[in-house]
Amino acid sequence: MKPGRKRFAYEGPAADSALGSTTIYETIRAYKSLSGGGLPSSLYVNKVPVLTAIELQEEGVPVRLPYSWYKFGPEIEAPSSQLWYRTAPKQGGETEELVEDEFEYRTLVDWRGAAPAFDPGDRASTAIREKVRELLVRYMGDGKSELLVDRAYEFAPYDFQRKFRIVRIHLGRTGRGSQFQEMARVGDLWTQTHDAFQLFPKGDFPSLEVGAIVTQRIVNYSWNRLEKRDTYAAADTLEQFWAAFASCLRANPAGHSDAVPDWLVEEWDHLAVLDTARFTRAAGDMAIRLSKTDPDVRKDDLLGEIAESREAERQTADREIDEALSDADELQAILSSDGNEG
Amino acid sequence: MPSRRPLVLDANVLLDKTFMKWLEGYHDRKILPPIAYAEIAFAFLKKYDSTEKLDRLLHWPDIRVDRMEYRQARLTAEIAYRVERPDWRKQFRDYSIAAYAFEAPTILVTRDKHNFAFLEPRVKDPYELMREFGTVY
Numbered sequence: 001m002k003p004g005r006k007r008f009a010y011e012g013p014a015a016d017s018a019l020g021s022t023t024i025y026e027t028i029r030a031y032k033s034l035s036g037g038g039l040p041s042s043l044y045v046n047k048v049p050v051l052t053a054i055e056l057q058e059e060g061v062p063v064r065l066p067y068s069w070y071k072f073g074p075e076i077e078a079p080s081s082q083l084w085y086r087t088a089p090k091q092g093g094e095t096e097e098l099v100e101d102e103f104e105y106r107t108l109v110d111w112r113g114a115a116p117a118f119d120p121g122d123r124a125s126t127a128i129r130e131k132v133r134e135l136l137v138r139y140m141g142d143g144k145s146e147l148l149v150d151r152a153y154e155f156a157p158y159d160f161q162r163k164f165r166i167v168r169i170h171l172g173r174t175g176r177g178s179q180f181q182e183m184a185r186v187g188d189l190w191t192q193t194h195d196a197f198q199l200f201p202k203g204d205f206p207s208l209e210v211g212a213i214v215t216q217r218i219v220n221y222s223w224n225r226l227e228k229r230d231t232y233a234a235a236d237t238l239e240q241f242w243a244a245f246a247s248c249l250r251a252n253p254a255g256h257s258d259a260v261p262d263w264l265v266e267e268w269d270h271l272a273v274l275d276t277a278r279f280t281r282a283a284g285d286m287a288i289r290l291s292k293t294d295p296d297v298r299k300d301d302l303l304g305e306i307a308e309s310r311e312a313e314r315q316t317a318d319r320e321i322d323e324a325l326s327d328a329d330e331l332q333a334i335l336s337s338d339g340n341e342g
Numbered sequence: 343m344p345s346r347r348p349l350v351l352d353a354n355v356l357l358d359k360t361f362m363k364w365l366e367g368y369h370d371r372k373i374l375p376p377i378a379y380a381e382i383a384f385a386f387l388k389k390y391d392s393t394e395k396l397d398r399l400l401h402w403p404d405i406r407v408d409r410m411e412y413r414q415a416r417l418t419a420e421i422a423y424r425v426e427r428p429d430w431r432k433q434f435r436d437y438s439i440a441a442y443a444f445e446a447p448t449i450l451v452t453r454d455k456h457n458f459a460f461l462e463p464r465v466k467d468p469y470e471l472m473r474e475f476g477t478v479y
Contacts, residue, residue, distance in 0.1 A: 107445055173345070236478075239345065240369060278404060282369035282478075289479035317366045317402035321359060324399035327389060328357045334385040335353060 019124055020065040020259060022116045023049040024078055026132045028109060034136055039108040043072075043145050044136070045083075047152045050074040052131045053257070054155050061127045068256035068268075069161065071246040072174060073152045077260055083109055146177035157254040158204075163196035164242060171235045189234060190223045205248050207276050208241075214283045214302055215241040221290050221297055230293070233286050240282040247275035284310025346370040346475065350443040351405065352452035353378040361468040365403035367478055372405045375414075375439045379407045408442060417441035425460050433457075 027048040031040035040048075046067075053065040066077040119125050139148035153162055169175030169184035170192055178184075184192070197216050202209045218237045222230035249255040251268035287307035291297040298304045325331075348371040355361055356374075365372060374382075386396040400407070408414075418438040422430045425437070436457045443450035443461060450458055450465045458465045466474070 236345075243370075274404075274406070278369050281404075285367055285369070285478040292479060314366065318363055320398050320402055321362045321366070324395040325357060325359050325362070328359065331385045331389055332357050334388050335357070335381060 019063045019128060020049075020053075020076075022118065022125060023052050023063055023065055023128050023132065024076060024083070025111055025116050026129050027052075027136070028111045029115070030129075030133050030136050031140070034133075034140060039110050041145070042107040042109055043149070044140075045078070045109040046075045047073065047148045048132055048135050048139075049076050051135055051148070051152055051155075052128060056124075056127055056131055059127070061124050063124065063128065064257075064259040066257055066259040066261070066264075068250035068260060069156060069246070070250050071242060073149050073156070077264065083111065143177040146175055146181075147179060149175070150178050150180065158199070158201050158249075160196060160199040160201055161249075163192075163199055164245075167192045167196055167238055168242065171238065173235075173239060190219060193219045193234075193238065204252060204254065205245065207272075208245060208248060208279075210302070211241060211244060211276070211279055211283065214287075214306065217300060217303055218283065218286050218290065221294055221300075221303070225294060227293060230290060233290055237283060237286050240279050244272075244275045244279035248272040280306070281310065281313070284313070347447040347449050348373065349471075350375065350439065350448055350450045351378065352439055352450065352454070353381040354453045355451050355468045356382050356399065356405075358468060361472065362399065362403055364472050364477065365405070368403075368475065372403060373408045373442055374400065374405050375408060375442045376410050377435055377438050410438070414438070414441040417444050421460070 024045065027045055028040055031044055032038065049065055050067045053063040053067070056063050067074050068077065069075075118129075135148070139145065139151070153165060156162055165174065166180060166184045166187070167189065169178055169181055170187060170189055175181050175184065193216060197212055200208075200212045202212065215237055219234045222233035222237075247268070251265055251272045256265065256268075284306045287297055287303040288310060290303070291307055298307065346368060349365075349368070350373045353374075383393050383396060386393050415438075418434065418441045421437040421440055421444070422434065425433070427433055430437075436454075439452075440450065440458055440461055442448070443464065446464065448464065449471065450461055451468055451471055452458060452465065453467060455462075455465050455467055
């Protein structure tokens, strides 16, 4: 076993001497209290503890909360034994989850089991309780949740994140109710994309350097054209890039707090490689799509190459899938049998 | 075309060539729960005495076999507890698959939608999913 690797799936209650669990628990407790028994959405349970930890740190009260920066801003690494997630119909306002038509769901969170011990005489515990309540009073209520995300993004480690968020708000993927919503909506997608990538921290994310160029070129070809704009190509490629970037970001030292355990960072590192490879395939498919309406895409040194490479890959994939499933009926018969062969 | 979501796959959708080729162009996380992998691996072992073909089948659409962590084990029990079916013991296989798709916006893809009604509307038949999300090109 490698050093730092988690040995057991369950290692007992997530006892946290540095008050991380207290911060999460206090968020749920205070939300219930302020809302008359309602449960907080995952947006609140992720952002409030992180902001509490960051703001108290600045005030000289250290709270070792494990969190990372991911697709929708900072996320806590919560003790799975003590949080219970449930899905509830969306009530409007939040874009923490991917929201669209029939998928209008959000995740509500409750605390399970015993509450962390609270010592009213302890300065840190009292400061956490006060800070959590202060944040909730400020950001609870209709249309205010995204202002909490705005506030969280003030602490994002890279300006690129803040600029790219404008792009995603423009596309409607996040930011419903954000102070930047109107500004993002009226702006031009290409200009916003270009502005964001001017700040891409390629030195910290070398595996995405080419992907950043590919993304800009795909948005350029799909947006700045005489033919009807291919909004889907632009939006999907930006979202795919963001997914890959977010995956690399949380594994990056700047993208997570010191309290995140090493084994988890190792796991994120592994996922980041897979997510980057997925982006490359998705971009290849999008280059093929664009080349069908714009022959110039094939002449682009980068997009032409990834389109060609992806076409070859898909041909191989189709052939291999055919080969692997050459006896699909027999395999299905085995799978469907009740296992009582006598 | 709606935005993509992570998928959790039941074993019974993996033997459909049309769907597997379509999945190759569906770019989001695609998870095969361990119990579903065990089932499909058994079928390949029984037929070929090897899982080499299965490994290749899963490789191209980038399907990952997830681990059974404490969280999924706990969710399996929670689902069994909340669904409250008298034949709960027989349903544990399905509950343990559902545990991987429990959080929105993940979609569970299966040919036995009725067994996962408690996850509606985030349960899709493969052809329903293909119709809904279409293809990139």
